[in-house]
Amino acid sequence: MAALRQNLTGALRGSCPGARLQWQTLDQQFHALRLGGSSSSSSITAAAAKASTSTSTSRCMSTDAQNDSNSNTSGSQTEFRSIIASPENTLRIATHARPVPLSPSYFSRQPVFNDSYLTLQKLMRSYGNLPVIPAGQVERVAWNTLEDTRQTLGEHVKASDYAKCIELVKRLHAIHPTLKPEAVTAALQAFKRNVQPFSNVPNPIVVDKFGRALGVGRRKASVARAWVVEGTGEVQVNGKNLADAFGRVHDRESAVWPLRATARVDKYNVWALVEGGGTTGQAEALTLAIAKALMAHEPALKPALRRAGCVTRDPRRVERKKHGRVKARKMPTWVKR
């Protein structure tokens, strides 16, 4: 039965080096398809032979390369010649040969997509009963979007079809990783986006053997690195104390804001290096840096810090100047002439 299936798929593809298949006309092949799995390979050939003799209008074609590679090419050729040569044979020989399409989807509108969809369906039939892991624990993967697929395949894939396909993909992806067959992994690979945003995870900040946690924060043009250790509330910025580093009280407050907001001012010491930008940027870069380092010490503080606005990097930058404008937005003074 397995051999039959192999032959069948070989027939579908139009090439199968392993199978002992003679060249066949397309009609014969479709005959074989129609026959399904009931007949053996020999019966196919027999049927083919019978068909070739009986039907005069059958087209006779194949790919030459396939014939060359076949082990018993000579036999088939001789047979072919004999068919041609025999004067009593009244068959009309096809004058135009054309290749057998690799896939029956060839004549559909989205052959490549349909093929892969069929493959997935087959895999689903085979492995659908394998255990899956809960939805929350599935590794997050960015799948190709509909647009991506249309672009890469050059086929107009229907959105509803694609949705069904992706549903299959996700279902297959949810199979327990230890039990997931190679074939599934390989099949899913094609659906993964080239760049995986979810694999781009920041390295977790660790508290080193000296009890330091290094956090990096940025704001405007400033970059701050803050080493946070448990201590008594001393802060040094670029080797200076907080008052020397920031003249404005407001800047000092925003620099130690994560500690203040979580009532940890007297629990930690901070040693920081800041560069770039101005005072406000440096102070608020420090906010982020200290907050990150603090979260390494006490991860439970994250919600509190987020509420205090210390977790998110402020992405705003100076807007670039545009030509025709005085600044980024400002227009030159309007003059009548």
Next chain:
Amino acid sequence: MSAPNCLRCLLQLRPSVALPRHLLVARSTAAIAIAWTAPFSTTTANNAKTGGGGSKDKTGGHIRAGKKIKLGKFKKNTTADRGKAPAPGERKAFRKKILLSNNNALPVPGLVDLTPEHMLDPQNAATVLSIPDAVVDQLRAVEAFKPTQCWGVFRKPSMLLRTETIDLMNRMKGAAKQKQTLRLVVTGDRITGKSMLLLQAMTHAFLNDWIVVNIPEGQELTTASTEYAAIPGSDPVRYMQQTYVLKLIQAIRKANEKVLSKLSTVQSHPELPQHIPVGSPLMQLANSAKEADNAWMIFQALWQELTARGRPPMLFALDGLSHIMKVSDYRSPAFELIHAHDLALVRLFVESLGGAGAFPNGGAVLAATSRGNSPRAPSMELALQQREAEQAKAADVPQPDPFFRGYDERVQAALRTVQVLKLSGISKLEARVLMEYWAASGILRTTVDESAVSEKWTLGGNGVVGEMERAALLTMRL
């Protein structure tokens, strides 16, 4: 689109508009009364004038005028009344004014006046104590209070005794006991309380009946803002600053009256224009300085008397050391800049600080550096760093930069043997005591607990007093 009636008119209650005519007469007086109490109106006076009109026409008195074209709006309003210009010196007097008490501040319960023993007991570290009134007058006479210190927000001048204070007072006391002179320079970061420590030293001196001579700003001596003249017959030429010395003598006399009145001269001073026989009271000598011309001579005589044996210990203090450790802005007749150490009064202080003119009765020579408006004095900075390293017995003492030419030999020599006291932030305990004092005075409106203290301590750059004050009291001082 602008409504003909302005919003303020609508805000005013106008029952007369809605009411029928016959009720109007009865209600009109009440309506007027309500209408003229419209909130935040600056035009009540105008409205009051047209008050009768308010009941006469129903639209009320006020109709907003439309936009008017204003011609010549860029012309300066020359008729603006600017008031009287302040008299000469008035602005400066206001700038330099020192308020030492504020009746709006709450009196702090349990605030004790300082006694001589208070400042010596290590157990009194981290306490706030007030300065006795007599001493306040004396301190004011020697100009120990600075306009930048915010005394004016408290009921009574009081101060925090830090560990450094107690330490310094004990050293002063020890030196006086052994008839030695404590020669010390107070350094430290900005607003860490250097001038305040000087003030505390002076308080201690006044409480213990020392003689106090204070030069409140070294700057006044060297920025060429007071009169100077070459001392006749001096070689190399020294310069006296008559007017300043006269002022100084008067300050000494006023501040140390209690001590000086008990003392009398032991030397004859034949060079003085006024004959002062031996045994006459010192106050008489001090009082004889009436004019700037002979002030320097009298000061010299007074100094001799004060440093004669058997006198009480003396404190000689100066703030703003770097100003007298440089070339002054004065010029000699040959148009060369005069080194600050060639100015006689400065020289007296520098020699005392350097150990040349020791006080036979013991005492202290204290100088404080300043971080606000002070010139860079590389030699002084280096010398102080070296002394500090030597005191700490550090392995590597800072060495002069071989590629720098701005060093001054005379400054190096003057500071070769001084002690250095470096001030930094106060401890958390001291911070807490200070903040409790602020809270008790009604200035700090938060509860003083552990977290508040440590927060302000951190915000103040690890306990820098002035910065803490800025962060906590939001004072605008720089």
Next chain:
Amino acid sequence: MVINQALSPRNNFHELKLVKKALESFYALGPQASARVLAKYSIHPRAKMGSLPPKTITALTAELSSMTIENEARRIVQDNIKRLRDIGTYRGRRHAMGLPARGQNTKNQIETAKRLNRVDRKG
């Protein structure tokens, strides 16, 4: 002497006028020269006229009378210009015409030359 009267505080200068500025009010005494005069008599640069003792004022007056200031200094300048004019130099001609003498453009901005470049120069 005119100068003597001029420097005497009761006559011309206000008591609160800076001595340095008072000196600079004389023609041919600028910041440098006045600073030197002050240094010579040990007067600090922020001294006011009222604070000077009479002795110093006399000395200053004597000093000023020995210096070439005011009309004497003006005459020197006038003589120099006259000399240039007499020997017929270009600079002399330009002075006579009241135009810039050092090759400046004359399209505009020659007010200073108009004011100053004269054969009988006043200022």
